[in-house]
Amino acid sequence: MNKDNLDKKEARCDVCRQPVWLDQYGNGEKCANCGWHQSEESVNHPDRAGILNIPSLNSARKLYKQGKALIADLDDFINAYKYYGEMEFTYNDIVYGVFAPKGTVILFESVSGKEIGYFQNIEEFRLKAKINGIFLKELWQDVQNTDFSIK
Numbered sequence: 001m002n003k004d005n006l007d008k009k010e011a012r013c014d015v016c017r018q019p020v021w022l023d024q025y026g027n028g029e030k031c032a033n034c035g036w037h038q039s040e041e042s043v044n045h046p047d048r049a050g051i052l053n054i055p056s057l058n059s060a061r062k063l064y065k066q067g068k069a070l071i072a073d074l075d076d077f078i079n080a081y082k083y084y085g086e087m088e089f090t091y092n093d094i095v096y097g098v099f100a101p102k103g104t105v106i107l108f109e110s111v112s113g114k115e116i117g118y119f120q121n122i123e124e125f126r127l128k129a130k131i132n133g134i135f136l137k138e139l140w141q142d143v144q145n146t147d148f149s150i151k
Contacts, residue, residue, distance in 0.1 A: 014043060015060045015070070027052075034064055050080030054087075054146045072146040074137055078126060080146075090145040091131060098125070107136075 008021040013031040022028040026040030039052040046057040053060065055076035063070050072080065081087045086099035088110055095110040105119040107129050119125040129136040 011038070014038060014057055015064050034060075035070055036060055048079065048083075049076035050083040054080045071143060074126070074140045077140075077146050078122060082122065088147045089143050091139060091143050093144070096131070107131075 008023055008028065010019055011022045011028070012018065013020045013034060013036055015036040016031060016034040018031055018033040020028050020031050020038050022038055026038070026043065028038035030037045036057075037052040042048075042053055042057040049056040049059070049072055053070075054072040055063065055070060056079070059073065059076050060070045077087060077089065081098060081100075086097065088095055088097045090096070096116065097108050097110045099106055100122075103121065105122055105125040106115060107117040107119070107125065108115045116131060117125070117129050119128060126137065131139060
């Protein structure tokens with residue numbers, strides 16, 4: 001055991017069951033095997049996306065069993081968005097941001113800041129958001145990354 005892990009205990013990843021280190025509160029590092037960030041809150045709320053991780057713990061377990069990357073589906077992404085108020089995702093190597101000024105929802109390209117869509121609420125975003133004329137819900141399976149905040 002190295003000095004960095006003196007205050008930690010070894011446990012099993014909540015998703016893939018590989019060894020990970022946890023602190024006294026049940027939180028820990030990202031799993032080297034599957035990338036899941038260990039979180040006691042995720043264990044206590046396994047269907048909630050956005051507690052250190054997107055997707056939710058139960059969704060991540062299903063994805064792992066299917067041999068898929070731990071990328072949030074659109075529902076988990078939206079649930080995390082509701083929790084954080086801003087999110088981002090990568091599609092075709094372009095990072096897109098979503099945020100909510102005064103209850104509305106804006107979809108934009110993160111690097112250029114170019115606005116892609118403006119929506120009255122998150123449900124309108126879910127139904128009508130498009131990138132290059134394709135509904136977000138139809139292209140979501142090709143999303144490469146989801147994250148909490150606009151960088």
